[in-house]
Amino acid sequence: MMGPNHEFYNRRTRSTRFNAAVIMSTSWSCLDCLRLILVTSCLVAFCWELPSGVEAEDSFCQALTPSPTLTQFVDKLPIPHQIPVNTTEIRIGAWKIKQKLHRDLPPTTLYAYGESQETARFPGPTFEATLDVKARIHWENHIPDDKHFLPVDTSFNWAHPKHGGVPTVVHLHGAETESIYDGHPDAWWTPKGEHGHTYVTQHYSYPNSQRPALLWYHDHVVGITRLNVLAGLGGLYFLRSPKDKLTKLFPYGEYEIPFVLRDLQFWANGSINFPNIGDNATIHPTWCPEYFGDTILVNGKAWPYLEVYPRVYRLRLLNSANARFFNLSLSEPSLHFHKIGTDGGYLETKPQILKSLLVAPAERLDLLIDFSKLKPGDVVYVNNSAPAPFPDGTDSFSPAQTRSVLKFQVTAWPNSRHARGPSNSDLRHALQYVESARTVQKIKYTNALHRYLRLQEFDDANGNPIVSLIENRTWRDPVVNFPREGAVEVWEWINTTPDAHPIHVHLIQFKVLNLQPFDEDGCNIEVGFSKPGTCFTGPPIPPKIYHTGFKDTAIVWPNFVTRYGIRFQTSDGRRFPFDPTLGPGYVFHCHILDHEDNDMMRPYKLIH
Numbered sequence: 281m282m283g284p285n286h287e288f289y290n291r292r293t294r295s296t297r298f299n300a301a302v303i304m305s306t307s308w309s310c311l312d313c314l315r316l317i318l319v320t321s322c323l324v325a326f327c328w329e330l331p332s333g334v335e336a337e338d339s340f341c342q343a344l345t346p347s348p349t350l351t352q353f354v355d356k357l358p359i360p361h362q363i364p365v366n367t368t369e370i371r372i373g374a375w376k377i378k379q380k381l382h383r384d385l386p387p388t389t390l391y392a393y394g395e396s397q398e399t400a401r402f403p404g405p406t407f408e409a410t411l412d413v414k415a416r417i418h419w420e421n422h423i424p425d426d427k428h429f430l431p432v433d434t435s436f437n438w439a440h441p442k443h444g445g446v447p448t449v450v451h452l453h454g455a456e457t458e459s460i461y462d463g464h465p466d467a468w469w470t471p472k473g474e475h476g477h478t479y480v481t482q483h484y485s486y487p488n489s490q491r492p493a494l495l496w497y498h499d500h501v502v503g504i505t506r507l508n509v510l511a512g513l514g515g516l517y518f519l520r521s522p523k524d525k526l527t528k529l530f531p532y533g534e535y536e537i538p539f540v541l542r543d544l545q546f547w548a549n550g551s552i553n554f555p556n557i558g559d560n561a562t563i564h565p566t567w568c569p570e571y572f573g574d575t576i577l578v579n580g581k582a583w584p585y586l587e588v589y590p591r592v593y594r595l596r597l598l599n600s601a602n603a604r605f606f607n608l609s610l611s612e613p614s615l616h617f618h619k620i621g622t623d624g625g626y627l628e629t630k631p632q633i634l635k636s637l638l639v640a641p642a643e644r645l646d647l648l649i650d651f652s653k654l655k656p657g658d659v660v661y662v663n664n665s666a667p668a669p670f671p672d673g674t675d676s677f678s679p680a681q682t683r684s685v686l687k688f689q690v691t692a693w694p695n696s697r698h699a700r701g702p703s704n705s706d707l708r709h710a711l712q713y714v715e716s717a718r719t720v721q722k723i724k725y726t727n728a729l730h731r732y733l734r735l736q737e738f739d740d741a742n743g744n745p746i747v748s749l750i751e752n753r754t755w756r757d758p759v760v761n762f763p764r765e766g767a768v769e770v771w772e773w774i775n776t777t778p779d780a781h782p783i784h785v786h787l788i789q790f791k792v793l794n795l796q797p798f799d800e801d802g803c804n805i806e807v808g809f810s811k812p813g814t815c816f817t818g819p820p821i822p823p824k825i826y827h828t829g830f831k832d833t834a835i836v837w838p839n840f841v842t843r844y845g846i847r848f849q850t851s852d853g854r855r856f857p858f859d860p861t862l863g864p865g866y867v868f869h870c871h872i873l874d875h876e877d878n879d880m881m882r883p884y885k886l887i888h
C-alpha cells in the first residue's frame with residue numbers, strides 16, 4: 281500500500297483556504313449545511329467522537345469563538361520546579377489536573393506531568409540531567425478519562441485502545457537514545473495496561489551522551505500527539521556538562537529563565553477551545569490543518585510578566601505550540617538577543633547578536649539578554665510578529681493580542697549584597713566561554729548518500745487540506761529509509777506545499793547545509809542547477825540565521841529544497857553508546873502537530 285487517495289486534489293493555494301474560512305465563519309446557512317453533512321456522515325461511519333468535556337458548542341477550526349478578554353501582564357511568570365535525574369529511577373506520571381492559566385480565567389482542565397496529581401503542572405517538571413550520567417524515568421499514565429477531553433479524530437491512524445482510556449507515550453525531543461526509549465508513536469500505554477504494538481517498556485533510560493543542550497519531553501502517541509501536547513503533556517529537560525556547573529560563567533539559578541511558549545484558545549469557563557468540526561469534515565470530522573489559539577502563554581501563564589534586576593539573564597526558550605511560529609523582538613531598542621545555542625547545544629560559531637528570533641514549533645534557543653544598562657521601573661516587552669500559518673498567513677489567526685508575549689519589569693536590587701552577588705556571570709565572560717567551547721568538526725558530504733524527501737499537501741476541490749505526506753507515503757507504509765550507523769547523508773526536503781514545515785528527525789542532531797529554490801514542473805529534482813532538465817531556479821543559498829548550529833528541527837521553506845547534513849552518530853562525534861539498530865526504530869515528521877498526526881510522519885531504521 282503506498283500513496284494517498286487518488287481523488288485528492290493537489291495542491292492548495294493559500295487564498296482559497298482563507299476564503300473558505302471566511303465564508304464558513306460568516307454564513308449560518310453554510311454552517312448548518314456542514315452540521316447536517318456531519319451528522320449524516322457520522323451516522324454512517326461512526327467516526328466522530330464528541331469530546332467528553334462540558335462544551336456543547338460547536339467550534340469550527342477556522343473560526344473559533346474568541347477567548348474571553350484577559351488583561352495582559354498581571355500574572356508573574358511561573359518557573360517549573362526542577363527535578364534532578366540520574367541512575368536512581370524516578371516515577372513521573374501523566375495526570376488530569378485543573379490549573380489557573382490567568383488571574384481572570386477559571387481553572388483549565390489539562391493533562392500534565394508530575395510526581396503526583398498534586399504536583400503535576402503544565403509545563404511539567406524541569407529535569408536536570410548530567411552529561412554521560414544515565415537518567416532513568418518510569419513513565420506512568422494516571423489519566424482517569426475513558427475518552428479524551430479533546431475531540432479525537434478517528435478517520436486517520438490513531439492509537440485506538442480497545443478498552444478505552446487516553447493513551448500516552450513520552451518522547452525526549454532531541455535526545456540520542458535507544459529506540460525502545462524514544463517514545464515511538466505506536467509504543468503507547470494506557471492506565472488499563474493496554475499498549476501499542478511497538479511497546480516494550482515504560483522504564484526509560486537516557487544515556488545523556490551528547491552535546492549538552494536544552495531538550496524537551498512531550499507526548500508522541502500516533503494520531504493524538506496534537507491533542508495530548510495541547511492538553512499539557514510537555515516539559516523541559518536540561519542536559520548539562522559538569523564544566524558548565526563548575527564555571528558558573530553563565531547566569532544560573534534565578535537568572536536562568538526557562539521560557540516555554542505556546543498559544544491556546546479558551547471558553548469563558550476556562551476550558552480549552554479546540555475545534556470539533558474540521559475544515560474538511562466529511563473526510564476528517566474534527567481535524568484541522570493547524571491549531572492557532574488567540575492567547576499566548578509562557579510557562580503556563582497567559583501574557584505573564586517577569587521582574588528582572590539590571591544584569592545579564594539567560595533565557596532557555598522552547599516553542600511548544602502545535603503550529604504557531606513566533607518571530608520575537610524586544611521593545612527596547614538598545615537591547616539585543618545574544619544567541620549562544622540552539623536545539624543541539626552551544627553554537628560553534630560566534631554568538632549571534634540579533635534583533636529578532638524566528639522560532640518554529642519544537643525549536644529551542646539559548647539566549648542572553650543584558651538588562652544592566654536599564655533602570656528600575658523600565659519595562660521591556662517581548663513581541664511577536666510571525667504570521668500564522670507561516671509564512672504567508674493573514675491576521676485571521678494572529679489577532680492583535682498575539683503580538684504580545686511577555687513583559688520584563690526592571691526592578692532595583694533588594695540590597696547591596698544582591699547587587700554584588702553573582703554578577704560576575706557577565707556577558708563578556710559568558711560569550712568568551714561559548715567561543716572557547718567550540719568543537720568544530722568538519723564533516724565531508726562529497727560522498728554522502730542523498731535522500732529526496734518530498735513534502736506534499738493534498739486538498740479537496742475547495743482548496744481545503746485533506747492530508748500532508750512525506751515521500752508520498754503514510755505513517756503505516758513500510759520503512760524505506762535505512763541509514764547505516766556512522767554514515768554521512770544529505771536529506772533533501774523538497775517542499776511543494778505553501779507552508780513552511782519544521783521538520784524533526786529523531787535520534788540525531790543535524791546541520792542545515794543550504795537551501796535552493798525550485799519549480800517542479802516537468803523536470804528532475806536530482807539534476808543540478810543550470811543543467812538541462814533541472815528544477816532549480818537558482819543556485820544553493822547559505823542557511824538562514826535560524827538554521828545555524830546543531831538542529832533536530834529546522835524550518836523547511838516552501839518552494840525550496842532544504843538540505844540537512846546528517847551523520848548517524850552522537851552530536852559530539854562518537855559512536856552511539858547503544859545499538860541504534862535495535863527496537864522499533866525512529867521517525868521523522870513535521871512538528872506542526874496537526875500535520876504530524878495526519879500522516880506527515882514516517883518511520884526510519886538504522887542498519888549496521
Ligand SMILES: [Cu+2]
Nearest residue numbers: 781870872875
Ligand atoms: Cu508541517
